[in-house]
Amino acid sequence: MHILMKNARAFRERAAARADEFGRLADGQSPQALFITCSDSRVIPSLITGARPGELFELRTAGSIIPEHDPDRHSSEAATIEYAVEVLGVADIVVCGHSHCGAVGAIVRGEDLSAVPAVRGWLESTSPPPLFTDSSPAIAEAVQHHVLRQLGRLRDYPCVARRAAEGRLMLHGWFYEIDTGSVLAHRPHDDAFLPL
Numbered sequence: 001m002h003i004l005m006k007n008a009r010a011f012r013e014r015a016a017a018r019a020d021e022f023g024r025l026a027d028g029q030s031p032q033a034l035f036i037t038c039s040d041s042r043v044i045p046s047l048i049t050g051a052r053p054g055e056l057f058e059l060r061t062a063g064s065i066i067p068e069h070d071p072d073r074h075s076s077e078a079a080t081i082e083y084a085v086e087v088l089g090v091a092d093i094v095v096c097g098h099s100h101c102g103a104v105g106a107i108v109r110g111e112d113l114s115a116v117p118a119v120r121g122w123l124e125s126t127s128p129p130p131l132f133t134d135s136s137p138a139i140a141e142a143v144q145h146h147v148l149r150q151l152g153r154l155r156d157y158p159c160v161a162r163r164a165a166e167g168r169l170m171l172h173g174w175f176y177e178i179d180t181g182s183v184l185a186h187r188p189h190d191d192a193f194l195p196l
Contacts, residue, residue, distance in 0.1 A: 021052075021053070022053070024054075025053055025054050029054050029057070029088065030054070030088065030089075031054060031055055031056055031057040031084070031088060031090055032051075032055050032056070032090065032091065032092065033055075033056055033057070033090050033091070033092040033093065033094055034056075034057045034058075034059060034080075034081065034084035034085070034088075034090045034092070034093045034094070035049070035051075035056045035057070035058050035059070035093075035094050035096065036058075036059045036060075036061070036064060036066065036081075036093065036094065036095045036096065036150070036154075037058070037059075037060055037064050037094075037095075037096040037097075037098070037176075038060065038061070038062065038063055038064045038096075038097065038098055038101060038103065039060045039061060039062050040098060040101065040102070042098070042100075042178050043096070043098050043176060043178070045058055045096070048096075048176060048183060057080075057083075057084045057088060057090060059077060059080045059081065059084075061077055061122075062103050062119065062122055062123070063101065063103025063104055063107070063122075063123060063126065063146070064095060064096065064097050064098075064101075064103075064146070064147065064150055065077075065103070065122065065123070065125060065126050065150065066081070066095070066150045066153045066154050067125060067153070068125075068153055068156065069153070069156045069157045069158070078157070081093075081154070081157055081159070081160065082157070082159055085157075085159040085160055085163055085169065086159050089168075090169070091168065091169060091170065092169070092170045092171075092172060093154065093160070093169065093170075093171050093172065094172045094173075094174055095147050095150045095151050095154065095171070095172070095173050095174070096147070096173075096174040096175070096176055096183075097143040097144065097146055097147040097150075097173075097174070097175050097176070098143065098175065098176040098177070098178055099139070099140055099143065099175070099176070099177045099178050099179065100139075100178050100179070101139065101143050101146075103123055104139055104142050104143045104146050105139050105142075106119075106123060107123050107126065107142075107146075108139055108142045126146070126149070126150075140175065140177075143175060144173075144175050144184075144186070144193050147173040147174070147175060147186065148173055148186065151171055151173050151186075154171060155171070172185060172186070173185065173186035173193070174186070174196075175193050182195060183195070183196050184196070
């Protein structure tokens with residue numbers, strides 16, 4: 001934590017050197033995309049995409065899980081999606097899963113999560129679990145299937161469905177390989193995740 005605090009203290013000086021850029025950010029935001037990904041500390045959207053401050057609106061959840069749309073239940077995730085689409089007018093939404101995902105791995109392996117009931121409940125909200133027996137640590141196929149299920153949930157949000165139908169919003173499924181840095185994108189025509 002000491003290093004993080006030291007860097008936070010020094011950030012003001014680095015920001016002062018980019019006063020014009022940060023001054024514009026204070027006037028508001030107009031990100032290009034909503035980037036939905038896992039809370040995993042190894043997944044850093046701006047590092048993966050090269051995005052500058054203000055270019056990505058991020059939603060991070062355990063396992064990149066998007067809750068089912070429910071007009072009677074409000075959640076932080078639903079509010080973030082709605083705000084990005086309706087207020088910020090993002091043109092793209094990326095759902096990015098990743099290799100070595102502990103959340104999807106726990107779902108696939110049926111791990112006992114009784115010691116972490118909030119985690120168990122959150123992961124159960126994505127049920128039914130993907131039907132894979134992949135025992136590799138990367139569990140790539142299961143995560144890719146999971147990304148597609150989350151995209152399906154996203155399409156059930158009225159604001160997303162409307163904007164997509166109008167041609168003003170594109171949805172993308174990505175898979176990030178932690179150990180190689182590769183990013184694969186789902187190509188609907190091929191029904192496969194292929195290199196960007």
